[in-house]
Amino acid sequence: MIRRLDPGTRSKIAAGEVVARPASVAVELVENALDAGAETVEIEVDGDGTDRIRVADDGRGMAESDAALAVERYTTSKLSAADDLETVETLGFRGEALPSIAAAAARLELTTNDGGPRGTRVVVDGGGDATDGEHDKTVSPAGRARGTTVEVTGLFSDRPARKKSLASPKAEFARVSAVVTRYALTRPDVRFVLRHDGRETLATPGTDRFADALLAVYGRDAASHASTFDSSREVSAAGETAAVEVDGALCHPEVTRSRRDHVHVSVNGRALAEPRLRRAVADGYGTLLPDGREPVGVVRLRLPPAWVDHNVHPAKDEVGFRDADAVAEAVESSVRDALSTADLRRSGEVAMDLDSSLAPVEAASVFDDLRVIGRFRGLYLLCEAGDELLVVDQHAAHERINYERLREAVESAGIDAVSVDPPATVSLSPTDAALLDANRDLVEKLGFRVAEFGDGSRSGSGTGTYRVEAVPAPLGRPFAPDALADVVADVAAGDDADPRDELLKDLACHPSIKAGDDLTDDDAARLVERLGSCETPYTCPHGRPTVLAIDEETFVRGFGRRSGRLG
Ligand code: ADP
Ligand code: MG
Numbered sequence: 001m002i003r004r005l006d007p008g009t010r011s012k013i014a015a016g017e018v019v020a021r022p023a024s025v026a027v028e029l030v031e032n033a034l035d036a037g038a039e040t041v042e043i044e045v046d047g048d049g050t051d052r053i054r055v056a057d058d059g060r061g062m063a064e065s066d067a068a069l070a071v072e073r074y075t076t077s078k079l080s081a082a083d084d085l086e087t088v089e090t091l092g093f094r095g096e097a098l099p100s101i102a103a104a105a106a107r108l109e110l111t112t113n114d115g116g117p118r119g120t121r122v123v124v125d126g127g128g129d130a131t132d133g134e135h136d137k138t139v140s141p142a143g144r145a146r147g148t149t150v151e152v153t154g155l156f157s158d159r160p161a162r163k164k165s166l167a168s169p170k171a172e173f174a175r176v177s178a179v180v181t182r183y184a185l186t187r188p189d190v191r192f193v194l195r196h197d198g199r200e201t202l203a204t205p206g207t208d209r210f211a212d213a214l215l216a217v218y219g220r221d222a223a224s225h226a227s228t229f230d231s232s233r234e235v236s237a238a239g240e241t242a243a244v245e246v247d248g249a250l251c252h253p254e255v256t257r258s259r260r261d262h263v264h265v266s267v268n269g270r271a272l273a274e275p276r277l278r279r280a281v282a283d284g285y286g287t288l289l290p291d292g293r294e295p296v297g298v299v300r301l302r303l304p305p306a307w308v309d310h311n312v313h314p315a316k317d318e319v320g321f322r323d324a325d326a327v328a329e330a331v332e333s334s335v336r337d338a339l340s341t342a343d344l345r346r347s348g349e350v351a352m353d354l355d356s357s358l359a360p361v362e363a364a365s366v367f368d369d370l371r372v373i374g375r376f377r378g379l380y381l382l383c384e385a386g387d388e389l390l391v392v393d394q395h396a397a398h399e400r401i402n403y404e405r406l407r408e409a410v411e412s413a414g415i416d417a418v419s420v421d422p423p424a425t426v427s428l429s430p431t432d433a434a435l436l437d438a439n440r441d442l443v444e445k446l447g448f449r450v451a452e453f454g455d456g457s458r459s460g461s462g463t464g465t466y467r468v469e470a471v472p473a474p475l476g477r478p479f480a481p482d483a484l485a486d487v488v489a490d491v492a493a494g495d496d497a498d499p500r501d502e503l504l505k506d507l508a509c510h511p512s513i514k515a516g517d518d519l520t521d522d523d524a525a526r527l528v529e530r531l532g533s534c535e536t537p538y539t540c541p542h543g544r545p546t547v548l549a550i551d552e553e554t555f556v557r558g559f560g561r562r563s564g565r566l567g
Contacts, residue, residue, distance in 0.1 A: 002066045005074040005095055019104040021166055022049025022155060023175035028101065029150050030183055031091035033057035034269070035078065036148060039206060040191040041183075045176055047197070048169035050155040053176075058147040061114035067122050068139045071110065073099045087305045091270055098150075104162075106154025111144050119144035170438030174492070177201060177431040178261070179271070181217055185298045186248075186266035188213040194430065201464070202430040210249035210298055218251075218262075219427030219465070221482075222296055225252040229338030233330035235303075237323035244327060245302040246334040253285060253339075256293035258486035258506050262429075266300045267319050268308055274318055277301070280328040284335025291395045292509035292542050299331060367532030372524045381524050387552040394519070396540035397531045403508035403541040404534050406474050410504060415472045417447035423467040424481035425453065432485050433464035435492040442491045446503055447472030448484060472503065479507060505541040 019025060026043060033041045036059025046052040062070060069075045076095030079088060102108040102124040113119030121142035156163040166172055173196050184192040184204045191206030204216045215223035230247040263278040264271065277299070285295050309320035321327045370385040381392040428436060436443060436450070443450070449470035468481035479487075483506065490502035519527065531537050531546060540546055555561075 002069045002077045028097035029055035042193045044195045048172040054151040056149040062112045064120040067120040106157045109151045112148040113144045115146045174434040182271035185264045231334045235326040244330045248299040251296040253288040260294045262296040280331040284332040389550045391548045396546040399540045418473040419470045423469045436488045
């Protein structure tokens with residue numbers, strides 16, 4: 001039953017969610033459908049989403065009296081008193097989503113049936129700023145099977161500033177796609193269908209198998225190189241302990257992306273873009289990941305509601321934890337254990353040495369006084385420089401050198417493209433496909449030529465399959481066709497950064513052009529020399545350090561010596 005929250009409870013809830021963009025509407029409606037126990041959720045978006053968003057579910061629906069109340073402010077069936085806030089297990093609890101959406105839109109139409117012979121339609125017209133009072137609402141009988149459909153049209157039609165702040169329709173749809181994908185992967189038991197302008201872009205089967213959901217989103221390659229896991233960890237804070245259940249599916253390290261947004265996490269059923277948890281997942285992969293690459297996977301956390309505070313963020317993007325570090329550690333170790341037992345045979349990677357094709361060093365090296373005295377684990381070069389011990393990260397150094405060389409070559413000669421013959425087949429996730437669509441010009445300017453391979457909806461998997469006919473080949477080094485997904489994401493994220501530059505960074509870090517780990521002494525000396533002649537020798541293209549210094553003082557203190565000189 002839906003009731004109105006009392007003012008005391010309201011005051012304890014973080015200020016209402018802002019309907020910032022079409023994707024926020026999609027999240028709220030999808031979460032309502034999941035709270036209603038839906039097995040199928042269908043999302044339709046027209047244009048940028050301000051034209052029309054419609055979410056239909058087969059959940060438990062509402063009786064007429066509840067349907068009429070649901071669009072009012074602070075009315076919810078999910079919370080009855082402030083005390084419940086500690087233990088709330090539903091995705092919603094504030095009773096603000098439907099009225100906020102209605103106020104931001106020209107029209108909200110809710111059609112619902114709780115299983116009775118007749119359903120109910122509630123229409124809120126005109127939008128305007130619905131305060132605590134009533135708005136223009138009509139309630140009438142309607143035919144509908146059990147479940148609920150909410151259709152929102154004319155979003156922001158009377159908020160021109162808000163509407164103006166939106167990105168292009170394709171970019172706004174990509175945001176919707178990203179949030180729907182997050183739920184589709186963390187709730188493989190629910191069938192999700194997403195359509196844009198009538199075209200199906202995502203369809204998961206709702207079989208409750210991660211592999212099936214991954215297949216629908218990322219294609220066969222990723223789905224067939226993934227392992228599921230299920231584990232439990234104890235965490236304690238302030239003398240209390242609790243169990244954190246962690247489960248999900250992790251793609252093996254040969255399936256990677258350049259960005260971390262393909263780590264999909266949920267906490268007690270809420271799918272979140274939580275940077276700390278995503279980082280914990282990546283940390284769990286540790287050195288299994290090639291440098292500069294990010295994993296693809298789904299990780300779900302379950303912990304007692306009292307240990308989680310979903311109320312810290314108005315848009316519920318982030319959550320608070322009683323002990324965030326302990327939770328991150330539980331995630332990291334679960335992922336690490338899962339991967340250590342997974343079958344992780346790598347497909348052989350060919351190491352090509354880019355340096356051999358490059359001009360010799362001309363600029364003076366800042367590491368002139370430096371001598372390579374040894375190597376550690378095939379990864380680090382130990383160097384003596386005055387009274388410091390320098391540790392050079394071999395991979396990071398190589399990336400920096402590659403990057404600066406590539407940049408120089410591209411500045412003088414541009415990026416060549418070479419055709420791929422026969423064309424390579426690459427599948428993009430629905431979100432990446434939408435981003436490609438939105439940024440096709442830029443992607444093609446970089447040297448890719450891409451043709452769509454039939455219609456994603458035909459296969460039923462919803463995955464967009466593309467034919468890559470040409471790839472960029474700076475310095476005659478062709479890009480791997482499946483780097484398309486990374487490039488698309490880079491270009492789309494390209495804030496103010498030059499997408500060509502992002503491309504070069506990726507290429508410089510791509511495992512296929514980095515030297516192998518077993519350098520000769522000469523190679524090692526040359527690497528350090530080249531690093532020294534770089535414009536920015538101390539960081540890799542993605543900003544991580546290339547060199548760490550340990551001064552002699554550290555050893556003096558560590559060994560309990562009295563003076564800085566040996567004696
Ligand atoms: P909240 O989710 O915070 O309770 P909302 O404004 O999103 O607030 O929804 C108000 C109420 O309407 C919910 O508590 C729920 O009872 C009902 N409701 C909303 N959407 C649905 C749906 N898809 N199916 C069934 N009930 C729904
Ligand atoms: Mg809600």
